[in-house]
Amino acid sequence: MSKTTEMHQALSAFDKTTSRWGRITMIIGLFLSLAAPAYLVFFSGLDIEVSSVLTAFAALAAVFGVIWIVEPLTYFPILGASSMYQAFMIGNIANKLLPAAMIAQATIGVKPGTRKGELAAVAAICGAAAVHLTSLFIFVGLLGTWLVSVIPTDIVQTVQFYILPTVLGAVIVQAIVSQKAPRSAVIALAVSLIVIFVLVPLIPGMNLFATAVAVIATAVLAWVLRDRKAFGAAKNVDEEAIPEGPVY
Amino acid sequence: MNIPALLPAAADSNSTDILAIANSPVLWACAIGVFLVIIVQSVIYMKAAKTAAPHIGMTQDEIKTSFRAGAVSALGPSLAVVMVAIALLTIFGTPAVLVRIGLIGSVSYETAAAAIAAKTAGAELGGPTYTQAVFGLALAAMSLGGAMWMIATLVLTPLLKRGDSALRKVNPAIMMVVPGAAMIAAFMVLGIAELPKSWIHVVAFLSSAAIMTILMVIAKRVNKPWIKEWALGIAIILALAITYAATRL
Structure with a gap:
């Protein structure tokens, strides 16, 4: 058997194993992640209507629907098929898995996009997963539960009441910095201010649609008002450019 | 059941x-x-x-x-x-x-x-x-x-x-502009919707955004990527501390 056919066979065996087991494990992960809320909705005795879950899901789809599809498309050329099933289950792709893969490739001196690079990335993501699972289990699973039980109630209450504005304040800045799209950021700010301070008080029932309206209006305006020098001719866009930000 | x-x-x-x-x-x-x-x-x-x-x-x-x-x-x-x-x-x-x-x-x-x-x-x-x-x-x-x-x-x-x-x-220009804009808008409108609730919400939102901005500027000045990594956690914890202080006023 020649060297090339041997290599070809080894790689197709690798592809076969990773895509078969990658898919199987991801489907089990998907099932388990849905089992928890399914239990709460159907069996826990909580009064949650299926129709209200669907309403909430529709609101979410209006806001994030595009991103659900675009993110896998964005990461595929960088991660390769086998790592896709790892990355989208382990999470924190941009801030953890991609750097891990790149550092591993640099350490052993292989290029991304090559087969050696792909194997190095798979091994690096396994390493990252090992560290991540361990630290989550110890510091959040074990110590976190204990920590919450000893924190005074007035601090817990402050966290509960004000966590949302606190998280969002920082996340907005991070998103603006990582997206490097100042025009979109200005449009988003203007649209959001109009929606929250003008439309919501004026139109009864607007509150429910505020997020979706702002997102859709911003997306349309950002496209219409885009910098045509940079984005006008579609061909000039660097396909490899990826958002480095707080993506999935 | x-x-x-x-x-x-x-x-x-x-x-x-x-x-x-x-x-x-x-x-x-x-x-x-x-x-x-x-x-x-x-x-x-x-x-x-x-x-x-x-x-x-x-x-x-x-x-x-x-x-x-x-x-x-x-x-x-x-x-x-x-x-x-x-x-x-x-x-x-x-x-x-x-x-x-x-x-x-x-x-x-x-x-x-x-x-x-x-x-x-x-x-x-x-x-x-x-x-x-x-x-x-x-x-x-x-x-x-x-x-x-x-x-x-x-x-x-x-x-x-x-x-x-x-x-x-798919037209790559759309892929570059639209998802990013949608993402920023989602966080922006949810964040700004917090502001009319109370002055403490304003404190929480602004202090967190301000700390994050400072950390991003520092990370860029001294070119230390680890600051970017930790920025979200630091901003949230510090802003919560400031907010807690505000509730005690």
């Missing part, structure tokens, strides 16, 4: 004691299940990589070195995620935080998703309207949203693998 035996003294739709239900054994079992699935997947992938390596001219040492490099480089980002996760424990409970924030999802999308879901029920995350039923609704919405990413991955990966797929030919 009711299974009271599994839920001692819990399951009261109108109770704001979220943790009674959020830390229920069934949710723990699901969370541990997700951990195990990822472990199994990693073992299978490592084995496959080790088997394939020698045939393409890679030594076992190079695979081991890659594993170690990935592990070491993940230390910082993992602990940064841990820090944010702990801040959210009292809102979502440990199992949901482990799965949604720590693993499958990320803090920004999951918190936004939970807030959007609560809003459709006329409630708010945290606070007196955040009942057990609202928590259940929020977790359902977060999980369904996360499921869409996984389903998109499961459907798109084989299609993209076929190479010259029509999907890659």
Whole structure:
């Protein structure tokens, strides 16, 4: 058997194993992640209507629907098929898995996009997963539960009441910095201010649609008002450019 | 259907004691299940990589070195995620935080998703309207949203693998502009909607944004990437401390 056919066979065996087991494990992960809320909705005795879950899901789809599809498309050329099933289950792709893969490739001196690079990335993501699972289990699973039980109630209450504005304040800045799209950021700010301070008080029932309206209006305006020098001719866009930000 | 035996003294739709239900054994079992699935997947992938390596001219040492490099480089980002996760424990409970924030999802999308879901029920995350039923609704919405990413991955990966797929030919300028703008807008409108609630909400929002901005400027000036990594966690913890001080005024 020649060297090339041997290599070809080894790689197709690798592809076969990773895509078969990658898919199987991801489907089990998907099932388990849905089992928890399914239990709460159907069996826990909580009064949650299926129709209200669907309403909430529709609101979410209006806001994030595009991103659900675009993110896998964005990461595929960088991660390769086998790592896709790892990355989208382990999470924190941009801030953890991609750097891990790149550092591993640099350490052993292989290029991304090559087969050696792909194997190095798979091994690096396994390493990252090992560290991540361990630290989550110890510091959040074990110590976190204990920590919450000893924190005074007035601090817990402050966290509960004000966590949302606190998280969002920082996340907005991070998103603006990582997206490097100042025009979109200005449009988003203007649209959001109009929606929250003008439309919501004026139109009864607007509150429910505020997020979706702002997102859709911003997306349309950002496209219409885009910098045509940079984005006008579609061909000039660097396909490899990826958002480095707080993506999935 | 009711299974009271599994839920001692819990399951009261109108109770704001979220943790009674959020830390229920069934949710723990699901969370541990997700951990195990990822472990199994990693073992299978490592084995496959080790088997394939020698045939393409890679030594076992190079695979081991890659594993170690990935592990070491993940230390910082993992602990940064841990820090944010702990801040959210009292809102979502440990199992949901482990799965949604720590693993499958990320803090920004999951918190936004939970807030959007609560809003459709006329409630708010945290606070007196955040009942057990609202928590259940929020977790359902977060999980369904996360499921869409996984389903998109499961459907798109084989299609993209076929190479010259029509999907890659979508106008790349739209791909560059629209998702980024949508993402910024989602966080922006949710954040600004917090402002009219009270002056303390304003303090929380502005202090967190200000600390984040300062950290980003410092990270750029001194060119230290680890600051970017830790920025979200630091901003959230410091802003919560400032907010706590504000509530005592």
